Each structure stands twice: as structure tokens, then as C-alpha cells.
Amino acid sequence: MPELPEVEVVRAGLEPVVTGAVVTSVVVREERSLRRHGGPAEDFAERLTGRTMLPPLRRGKFLWIPLVPRGADEHPDALLVHLGMSGQVLLRDRTVEDRLTRIRVDVDSPGHGPLRLAFVDQRMFGSMALDRLVPTGVVGERVPAQVAHIARDPLDPRFSDAAFLAALRARRTGIKRALLDQTLVSGIGNIYADEALWAARVHYDEPAAALGRVRAARVLAEVRLVLARALEEGGTSFDAQYVNVNGASGYFSRSLRVYGRQGEPCPRCGRPIVRERFMNRGSHLCPRCQRRPSPLPPVPLAEV
DNA sequence: ACACAAACCTGCCGGC
DNA sequence: TGCCGGCAGGTTTGTG
Structure with missing residues (x-):
């Protein structure tokens, strides 16, 4: 469940259950689901077992659960999760089993008792990892090292509209490319960009x-x-x-205006929505409401 | 800086 | 029925 609203739904669902929970056992059934982890599966399992979880955090499409450090001088770290294209984090009874569960993290939750955090991922573009937390420059704030290059997302209170708009003005690229560039603004994917x-x-x-x-x-x-509305609808x-985290679907697909609606009338002007190939993926738009820009005029020779 | 392709994967769907 | 190409919400890496 990839874009910001879907990841935030997962984060919010985990928070009341995993905060204060203790990891009792870890089983890695698919090593490829640890692509982002800097070490073998045994290392992941050993270092995670016995740890206590803190409230989950998110930036863009990255989600992580900070862990209580074992010792005072140990570097703070977190269980990092990226869902990729098809990843899920499900909270389940420990008896439930299925073949697409790649990693099992069993926990004892203070309010919910023994539970399983199941990382399910059909395509395995997603992954988990243990990653160290590094300072962001904001006092007291840390993010996983692998998230350090990711920009804040538009729902982050510290997101700077002015800085983002200035960066856009300096970009020599198309607007959708810019919106999908997670180092410029994070959390936006193909659906919400369109x-x-x-x-x-x-x-x-x-x-x-x-x-x-x-x-x-x-x-x-x-x-x-659109991010806020999708979040309200559960993604x-x-x-x-x-x-x-309970396996329930969100309802925002009902509210999509153009994504996946090629051939249907534009909700604004009635012209059929079209789907075009762009950046090796589908782009959905109304050809009347969203006019293709005229090519940039050539730069006069005197300025070169 | 920027554009592009490829890599990492499985499963579903429509056409033949 | 089966096979094949095309499609899917992401990120990273290498090349030009």
C-alpha cells in the first residue's frame, strides 16, 4: 500500500498496539524482504528480539518503529519498513499463517497481549530493516539513515511551503517528475500526483x-x-x-477523479479522461482541463 | 542537473 | 484450456 495516506493508515493502526510492546521472537521466511537491512537475517532477528517498541513514525512512504536502546551508550535504532508496491503490515493472532508472509515479528503488547506483526509482500519490492537513527538538524529529531535523503511530506508540520515552491522554481523539469521526486517532496505517488x-x-x-x-x-x-482526503477515507x-493493519480496505478509490478512469467523462468538463504513457507508467488527465504546455522558446544566442 | 532504462518481483487480465 | 504480452500504487543504481 504505497503512497502517503496508505502508509499513514498503517502507522496509525500500529501505534496503539506496538507502543511499549516487547519483541518475543522474529522469523525471517524470505531473506529478500530484508533488502534494505545491512546484514544477514540472523543479525536482524538477533538484534530485534527482546527490544521494546516506541511509537511508530513516518516520513513520506517510509515507516519506522524506534526501539528503546539496550544500553545508554548504544546508538539508537529503529525497525524500518517500506511497503514498496505490495507490502502490508498486518496485526494478527499468532495462529494465522499464509504463504505471502515474509517476516514475522511476534510481540507482547501491553494493552493487547501476544500478537504477530506480519510483513506480507507479494512482489517483494518492499522490505524491513534495522537501521540506525541519525539527527535531522531539528533538535531531538532523528530519522533512519536510509530516510535521511527523503524530503518532508506536505502533511509534516515542519514542511516549508516557501522552500518547496522556491525549489520548484529552480527545477528544470516537468511538474509531475518534481512531485514524484521524493527528495523534493515525499509521500506523493502516481495516483495522487495525477x-x-x-x-x-x-x-x-x-x-x-x-x-x-x-x-x-x-x-x-x-x-x-487529496492526501488529507484520502487519509480520511482510509486510503x-x-x-x-x-x-x-487489520486487513480492511480504504474507500478513496470511489473518490478518484482521473486515476484509472480513462474513457470516463471528466467530472469537470465531460471530455473523456485519457491515459498516456509517461515516465514508464500511466498518466491520467483531462485533455481539455489540462492543456499540454507549448514548447519552451529557444534560448537567444546572446544569452549562451 | 537531469533523463532514462534497468533492476528488484509476483500475479492478474485480456487477447489469441 | 493455455500461453504471452501488458499491466500494477516504489526506490535505487548506473549510464549518458
Whole structure:
């Protein structure tokens, strides 16, 4: 369940259950699901067993559970999770078993007793890892080392609109590329990029720097709006692949305006939505509301 | 800086 | 029925 709202649904679902929970046993059934872990499965299991979990945190599509350090001088670390395209974190009774469970982390939860945190991942693009926490520059704030290069997301209170808009103006690339660049702004994936651009009436290939302040701000506002609305609806689920920690689907697919709706009328003007190939994936847009930008004029020779 | 392709994977769907 | 190409919400890495 990949984009920000879906990952946040998982984080929020884990919080009341795993906070204060103690890891009693770890079973790695698929070593490839530890791609992000810097070491063998035995290392992962040994270092995680016996640890106590702190409230889960998230940045963009990365989720992590900080762990209480074993000793005062030990480097703080966290159980890092990225869901990739098809990953799930499910809270289950320990008796439940299925073949797509790649990693099992059994915990004793202070409020919920013995439980299993199951990392389920059909395609194995996601992974877990133990990662050390590094300072961000904000006093008292740390993130996993693998998250250090990821920008804050638009729902982060410390996200700077002004800095993001300035960075957009400096970008010599199209707006959708910029929105999907997790080092510029995180949490946005293919669905919500298409939805926000439709809402802002901006074509995906419009040069980011040429948007102008008003339209750029509009894009950011629509991004924030669609992420927040999707979160309220429990995220976007097209099938049983994208679910919360209890295995339940979100309802935002009903609210999608363009994603996956090629051929259907634009909710605003009635023209059929089209799907185009862009960045090796589908881009959905209304060809009337989102006009393709005219090519940039050639740079005069005198300026070269 | 930026664009692009490939790599990492499984499963489903439509067409033949 | 079976096979095959195309499709899927992500990130990283290497090349140009």
C-alpha cells in the first residue's frame, strides 16, 4: 500500500498496539524482504528480539518503529519498513499463517497481549530493516539513515511551503517528475500526483519553473487536499492488496477523479479522461482541463 | 542537473 | 484450456 495516506493508515493502526510492546521472537521466511537491512537475517532477528517498541513514525512512504536502546551508550535504532508496491503490515493472532508472509515479528503488547506483526509482500519490492537513527538538524529529531535523503511530506508540520515552491522554481523539469521526486517532496505517488494535477488543471509535463507562483501554490494546495482526503477515507484500495493493519480496505478509490478512469467523462468538463504513457507508467488527465504546455522558446544566442 | 532504462518481483487480465 | 504480452500504487543504481 504505497503512497502517503496508505502508509499513514498503517502507522496509525500500529501505534496503539506496538507502543511499549516487547519483541518475543522474529522469523525471517524470505531473506529478500530484508533488502534494505545491512546484514544477514540472523543479525536482524538477533538484534530485534527482546527490544521494546516506541511509537511508530513516518516520513513520506517510509515507516519506522524506534526501539528503546539496550544500553545508554548504544546508538539508537529503529525497525524500518517500506511497503514498496505490495507490502502490508498486518496485526494478527499468532495462529494465522499464509504463504505471502515474509517476516514475522511476534510481540507482547501491553494493552493487547501476544500478537504477530506480519510483513506480507507479494512482489517483494518492499522490505524491513534495522537501521540506525541519525539527527535531522531539528533538535531531538532523528530519522533512519536510509530516510535521511527523503524530503518532508506536505502533511509534516515542519514542511516549508516557501522552500518547496522556491525549489520548484529552480527545477528544470516537468511538474509531475518534481512531485514524484521524493527528495523534493515525499509521500506523493502516481495516483495522487495525477489527482492533484487534475484538480489544479495542470498538465504533467508543464515545466515546474514556468508554473508561476499562483499555479505552483495551487498544485501544492491540491496535493495536500487529496492526501488529507484520502487519509480520511482510509486510503485507496483497488483490491485486497492495500489494507490497514487489520486487513480492511480504504474507500478513496470511489473518490478518484482521473486515476484509472480513462474513457470516463471528466467530472469537470465531460471530455473523456485519457491515459498516456509517461515516465514508464500511466498518466491520467483531462485533455481539455489540462492543456499540454507549448514548447519552451529557444534560448537567444546572446544569452549562451 | 537531469533523463532514462534497468533492476528488484509476483500475479492478474485480456487477447489469441 | 493455455500461453504471452501488458499491466500494477516504489526506490535505487548506473549510464549518458
